[in-house]
Amino acid sequence: MQTDSTQAAHELGDASFYLHDYHFRQDNHNGICTLQPQNRQGYGNIYQVQPTDGLFLSTGSWIPYASMERKYEINQKLVKIYYLESGGVTLIQNGRKAQPITEGIHLYLNKPSQGRVLYQPNIPISYASVLLFEDYIEKNLQDRFTPDDFDYAEVYDWKAFDYNTPEIGTLFLQIRDKLIAGETSRLYYESKVGELLSIVAGNFHKQRQEIASKHxxxxxxxxxxxxxxxxxxxxxxxxxxxxxxxxxxxxxxxxxxxxxxxxxxxxxxxxxxxxxxxxxxxxxxxxxxxxxxxxxxxxxxxxxxxxxxxxxxxxxxxxxxxxxxxxxxxxx
The missing domain is CATH 1.10.10.60 (Homeodomain-like)
Structure with a gap:
């Protein structure tokens, strides 16, 4: 069961939860996966693209008609950066206290873990997300760049500093608009992911240096x-x-x-x-x-x-x- 859940997430990204837990309707056309809730569940669309193995970009705008819960158990490292524009969403991870996810840009670093995501009814959910599994990071980033450019060893030490910045927000809105327009270019999406990671890593280093000099x-x-x-x-x-x-x-x-x-x-x-x-x-x-x-x-x-x-x-x-x-x- 745990292996199946991890494998499904790696093969389908966020779509695995919508398909397996909620049985959303699915349509694959020209490389874009479009998901829609069943009529009794809600209304709206989710779009997802997988430019290459281990990398998923998605955006969604939908309304759940009733409270919904998705459980996950992923025994694989991953990095997820997402922009929640609106939504009543709560995360409960590894038995910790429930944490409402506020509007804005968030970083989620998954070391093998389990938890639940809760959706409140009748509150529009609007978001854009970038999901990177460990094998993508190792193959496409760690092996191609020096630690001065991208240090994979420190990824799981990243802190939530300065994510709500105009440049990061702009990137997510660009990704959102391209997904809705049906763009499938691997070059486009991987360039945006590289830009995003470069900004996040740069902010991390800057903040770490500033704090080190002050405390x-x-x-x-x-x-x-x-x-x-x-x-x-x-x-x-x-x-x-x-x-x-x-x-x-x-x-x-x-x-x-x-x-x-x-x-x-x-x-x-x-x-x-x-x-x-x-x-x-x-x-x-x-x-x-x-x-x-x-x-x-x-x-x-x-x-x-x-x-x-x-x-x-x-x-x-x-x-x-x-x-x-x-x-x-x-x-x-």
Missing amino acids: QSLSKQEKKALESVRLAIEQNILNPPELSQLCKIAAMGQTKLRESFKKMYGVPIGTYIRQSKMKYASLLLKKNELSISSIAKHLGYQNASKFSSAFKNYFNQSPEIYRKNNYNMRKD
């Missing part, structure tokens, strides 16, 4: 506690935990937490939260169908004026100008 006086236990605080903020950026909750997570008093957080990340907690919100706002601005007012409301601002002021303070340009500049750029 020499912090103990290993304090660093771990502060990382838990940062993750709690990143994973709940639309509704960040109160300071009292962060103190409990870190097992520190308010003064100690404030001082230690600034020492490790270079900015106060409140500033870090505002910066993270602005980075996520830059992703939302790439969706031209969203008004500035709706984005401001989504991020918890009382009005568009206050949001625009905060955005300009961070990016040195208004949301309107930022959107205009980005949409004048080439989309692929």
Whole structure:
């Protein structure tokens, strides 16, 4: 059973869950796998392409009509980077506490593990995903590049820093649009995957160097506690935990937490939260169908004026100008 589950995931990617657990309708045409829920299950489409062994790219926009659960047990290493634009999705991994998956860009590193993914009913799910199995990474990356370009040994140490950036968001939107348009070019998709991994690895190195230069006086236990605080903020950026909750997570008093957080990340907690919100706002601005007012409301601002002021303070340009500049750029 475990071997079958792992083999199915490796052969079919995310489609294995939809086909085996939910029995979605499937249509394969010109290299694109299109999946649709049964009429009683939901409505919408999922598109997936497999440019080569061990690599899958997919995008979906669908609505489940009832609560749905998919169980997985994959005894193989994999890397999954995905952009959840919307959806009521919860991850429960290896018996840990349920973790709602927030909107934004996420990194999932699978060492042999099992868990469940829960979908809430009547909440539109919209996403784009890149899934890489270990054999693809070894064959196409590890064997072709030096550790200075791509160090496979450190992949499973990657942390969730700076994923909600405009350049990564742009890549996912490009992948999404190409999938929907029926693009199947291996060259196109592998070039985008290479670009994505290069950005993620670069951000990892940059952040690691910055932190190393700032927190020499912090103990290993304090660093771990502060990382838990940062993750709690990143994973709940639309509704960040109160300071009292962060103190409990870190097992520190308010003064100690404030001082230690600034020492490790270079900015106060409140500033870090505002910066993270602005980075996520830059992703939302790439969706031209969203008004500035709706984005401001989504991020918890009382009005568009206050949001625009905060955005300009961070990016040195208004949301309107930022959107205009980005949409004048080439989309692929």
